[in-house]
Amino acid sequence: MIWLNQVxxxxxxxxxxxxxxxxxxxxxxxxxxxxxxxxDLAILGAFFTFLVADRTGWSPFAxxxxxLPAMAGIGWILQRTMFERSLRSGVLVPLLTTFGLAxxxxxxxxxxxxxxxxxLGPQIGNLAFDSWQITGQIFIGHLSALIFVVAVGVLGVxxxxxxxxxxxxxxxxxxxxxDTAELVGVNSRAVYAVAAGISVAIAGLAGVFLAMRSxxxxxxxxxxxxxxxxxxxxxxxxxxxxxxxxxxxxxxxQNIGAQLNPEWQILAGHVVFLAILGARLVLTAIGDxxxxxxxxxxEA
Amino acid sequence: MTLLAVEQLVAxxxxxxxxxxxxxxxxxxxxxxxxGANGAGKTTLLRTIxxxxxxxxxxxxxxxxxxxxxxxxxxxxAGIALVPEGRRLFTxxxxxxxxxxxxSAARHGPWNLQSVYEAFPLIAxxxxxRAGDLSGGEQQQTAIGRALMTNxxxxxxxEVSLGLAxxxxxxxxxxLERVISGGATVVLVEQDLGRALSVADCVxxxxxxxxxxxxxxxxxxxxxIVEAYFGLHRGGTAT
Numbered sequence: 058m059i060w061l062n063q064v065x066x067x068x069x070x071x072x073x074x075x076x077x078x079x080x081x082x083x084x085x086x087x088x089x090x091x092x093x094x095x096x097d098l099a100i101l102g103a104f105f106t107f108l109v110a111d112r113t114g115w116s117p118f119a120x121x122x123x124x125l126p127a128m129a130g131i132g133w134i135l136q137r138t139m140f141e142r143s144l145r146s147g148v149l150v151p152l153l154t155t156f157g158l159a160x161x162x163x164x165x166x167x168x169x170x171x172x173x174x175x176x177l178g179p180q181i182g183n184l185a186f187d188s189w190q191i192t193g194q195i196f197i198g199h200l201s202a203l204i205f206v207v208a209v210g211v212l213g214v215x216x217x218x219x220x221x222x223x224x225x226x227x228x229x230x231x232x233x234x235x236d237t238a239e240l241v242g243v244n245s246r247a248v249y250a251v252a253a254g255i256s257v258a259i260a261g262l263a264g265v266f267l268a269m270r271s272x273x274x275x276x277x278x279x280x281x282x283x284x285x286x287x288x289x290x291x292x293x294x295x296x297x298x299x300x301x302x303x304x305x306x307x308x309x310x311q312n313i314g315a316q317l318n319p320e321w322q323i324l325a326g327h328v329v330f331l332a333i334l335g336a337r338l339v340l341t342a343i344g345d346x347x348x349x350x351x352x353x354x355x356e357a
Numbered sequence: 358m359t360l361l362a363v364e365q366l367v368a369x370x371x372x373x374x375x376x377x378x379x380x381x382x383x384x385x386x387x388x389x390x391x392x393g394a395n396g397a398g399k400t401t402l403l404r405t406i407x408x409x410x411x412x413x414x415x416x417x418x419x420x421x422x423x424x425x426x427x428x429x430x431x432x433x434x435a436g437i438a439l440v441p442e443g444r445r446l447f448t449x450x451x452x453x454x455x456x457x458x459x460x461s462a463a464r465h466g467p468w469n470l471q472s473v474y475e476a477f478p479l480i481a482x483x484x485x486x487r488a489g490d491l492s493g494g495e496q497q498q499t500a501i502g503r504a505l506m507t508n509x510x511x512x513x514x515x516e517v518s519l520g521l522a523x524x525x526x527x528x529x530x531x532x533l534e535r536v537i538s539g540g541a542t543v544v545l546v547e548q549d550l551g552r553a554l555s556v557a558d559c560v561x562x563x564x565x566x567x568x569x570x571x572x573x574x575x576x577x578x579x580x581x582i583v584e585a586y587f588g589l590h591r592g593g594t595a596t
Contacts, residue, residue, distance in 0.1 A: 226458050230447045237445040240409055242433035242462025242507055 058194040060316060065195060067312035071288075071305030072205030073270070077263040077281060078288035078300045079212055080256035086295045087232040087252040090140055090151045094159040095260055096282030100275065101162055102128050102261025103177070103268035104170060110180055117177045117265060124265070125258050132257025136250045159278060166275035177268040185269065204266045208304075211259060212297050219297075228252060280323075287330040306333075359418075360385040360542050361406070361511055366415035368398075368405045375401035377566035378415070383511075388543045390557035390574065392550060394586060398566040399546045400442050403513045406544070407439035408432040420510070433462045436510035440517060442546075444500040448489030452480060452499050455488050459506035466508025473502040477532050494525030498532060505536065512537070514545045518552070530556075550582060564588050 081095045092098075102124060109120035135158070143154040178185040184203070188196040219225035231238045231248040239245050267273055267281065284307065292303025307326050314325020346352050361383040368376035376398045383389055391399045404410040406417055408429035417425045424432055438459075446455050456470060474481035477498040483491060488499060497517055504512060517533065518526040530552065537543050537556070547553040554560065554574050562570035562585040570577070570585035583589075 223457070223461050226450065226454050227461065229450060230455075230458050233447050233449055234445060236409055237441060237447070238458075239429035240407055240433065240439050240441060240445075241459040241503055242430050243458065244428075244430045 058192070060313070062195045063312040063316045064309055065197060066201065067309030068305050069197070069201040069205040070308030070312065071301070072201075072208035072308075073263065073266055074284055074288040074304030074307050075292075075301040076204070076208040076211060076259060076266065076304075078285040078292070078304055079215065079297060080259035080263070081282075081285045082289045082294065082297070082300050083215070083252055083259075084256040085289075087228055088136075088140065088144065088249050089148070090144065090155065092256070093152065093155040093282065094162060094278075095155075095256075095285055096280065097159045097162040097278030098128070098131070098257050099260040099264030099267065099281055100166065100273055100278045101131075102264035103175075103273050104166055104275075105261070106265045106268065107175060107177060110177070117180050117269065121262070121265065124261055128261035129254035129258040132253040132255070133250045135257070136253035137246075140253065141246065141249065159282075163275050163278060170275060172274060172276075174272045174274045175268070176272040177265065178270070178272075181269055198270075200270050204270065207262075207266075209301070211262070212301055215255070215259075216297050224248075224251065284326070287326060291330060291333050358385050359383070360387075360420060361544075362416075362418040363402075363406065364416040364418065366402070366405060366412050366417065368401050368410055368412045370401070374566055376405060376412075379563075379566075379568055380415075381561055381568065381571065383542060383544065385510075385542055386540050387559065388537060388541075388545065388557045390553035390560045391544060391546045391563065392553055392560060392582065392586060393563035396565075397563040399563055400515055402563070403439060403515050403544065403546060404441075407437055407513055409439070409441075430462070433459075433507050433509075434464065436464060436508070437513065438504040438507045438509035438511070439513040440500050440504045440515060442515040442519065444496045446488040446491075446496055446499055446503070448487065450488055451484065452486050452488055452491065452495075453484040455499055455503050456506050459503045462507045464508040468505045468508050470506075473505055476505070476536055477502050479528065479532075492525070493521045494528060497521060497525070497529050501529070501533060501536075510542060512541055512543045514543060514547075516546050516548065518547065518549060550579065550586075554579070554582075562586055 077099060081092060084090050084092050105127065106117050106120045106124045109115065109123050110117045113120070139154055139158070140151060143150040184200050188198045190196055219228060227238065227243045227248050231243060231245050235245040288300055288303040288307050290303070291306050292299035292301065306329065310329035311322050311326040315322035343349055343352050359382050364380050366376055366379045367374065379402060391402065393399050401410060405412050408427060412425065416423055419435060419437060424435065447458070450458065453470070456473060460469065480495050480498050480502065483495055488496065491499065501517065517529055521529065534556065545553060545556060557574045559573050560577055560582065561568055562582055564585065569588070570582065
């Protein structure tokens with residue numbers, strides 16, 4: 058039963074990973090930018106929420122009313138001032154730009170807040186540790202469940218925006234062919250800035266959830282970026298629900314690893330990620346050679 | 358009145374000058390056919406007028422205003438629409454989404470979903486299909502419909518018959534002629550000279566980026582256009 062409990066907890070953790078990964082996936086899907094600062098922007102959101110909650114005495118949830126629009130604004134500004142310019146210089150420059158941005162964010166946070174590890178847990182009271190006991194050994198944490206529900210909700214809303222609204226149409230068209238989108242009257246620069254705003258706002262939300270369920274410091278970003286990457290790659294690039302599946306696979310793998318040996322938690326996630334990546338490469342190679350029957354026949 | 362004036366336009370692809378010092382004017386309601394061999398600069402000229410390609414010299418004046426430095430989506434709003442070569446539909450969107458996307462530019466005019474489907478009945482039954490799954494002829498009609506959805510004052514058509522089966526070309530032109538007989542201002546790039554001459558009021562023939570022949574379609578003989586087309590007059594053999 059303890060194993061089932063780990064699987065359930067892993068699925069819920071997957072919601073967090075999916076939330077973290079969806080912004081990364083959106084920015085790559087629309088602008089072809091691999092945002093290496095994505096994890097650090099999430100941590101920036103956590104610090105920002107801490108700051109607002111601390112100054113105003115609000116709960117971190119109330120602080121989101123200020124933080125999320127501000128994060129969207131930061132995404133918009135980053136796109137207009139940095140990403141847009143770097144995109145004109147080829148594929149490598151945006152990668153370097155976001156790498157540099159990541160270092161700048163980490164060190165600014167370090168300079169301002171020091172190396173202390175923080176958590177928003179104390180500020181959300183019982184929510185941080187309360188849980189429902191389903192049966193003997195199966196517990197569902199209130200916060201884990203909340204994060205999972207919010208993650209699915211955000212992905213659902215994002216899906217509806219992309220599929221059903223004029224903004225979503227413009228996003229999909231610009232992602233496919235920005236030149237031609239301009240020729241039918243779509244302001245591609247504005248569309249890019251909207252995508253960056255959504256992406257960074259979701260990253261900030263994910264960072265706040267990380268800060269609530271565990272702890273963070275100025276250098277927590279890169280590890281979160283790796284988790285986001287793994288969820289995106291496992292689930293398949295460009296698919297929102299695939300990202301959710303990828304996040305769940307990663308979360309379950311980590312939790313089962315942790316149950317085997319507490320030191321294996323993160324390692325188990327990496328191993329499953331590499332195994333899936335490897336399997337996909339092999340399958341693609343077999344497909345390119347004309348299918349499994351042909352490959353085996355040649356060897357026989 | 359003059360709707361479009363192109364003044365000493367130069368456009369380059371890197372070091373290659375695709376359009377060299379091209380000037381012409383187009384009156385409201387006029388239909389211009391742009392002819393010339395492959396690589397003569399016709400597509401680049403259209404793309405530069407539409408704002409998809411930045412010129413390196415010269416001016417483009419539309420409806421009395423200089424639009425040379427104006428971005429493509431603003432030109433759409435001003436009333437310039439290009440049906441690009443190779444159709445360039447958004448293949449991941451449905452046919453109807455392709456049309457609706459262009460409607461977001463929101464110029465007022467006679468064209469909306471309903472009137473486009475009336476003008477192109479062939480595509481009306483395919484509206485929920487993904488654009489990538491349409492036949493070539495259906496894609497071309499959708500591409501023209503998409504441009505019309507912006508309610509353009511100037512319609513630029515780049516090789517609408519390229520890569521289509523003859524019967525599909527016939528049906529595209531049938532619909533197109535109905536559309537442009539309503540008095541639209543059109544610049545048309547077309548390989549089929551006979552078709553170009555039958556649709557257009559005036560003709561510009563380009564060769565290696567320059568205008569080598571210009572005149573009303575009725576007054577230019579097919580022979581003179583063919584000579585200009587291949588650059589035969591330059592050898593001194595022209596009549």
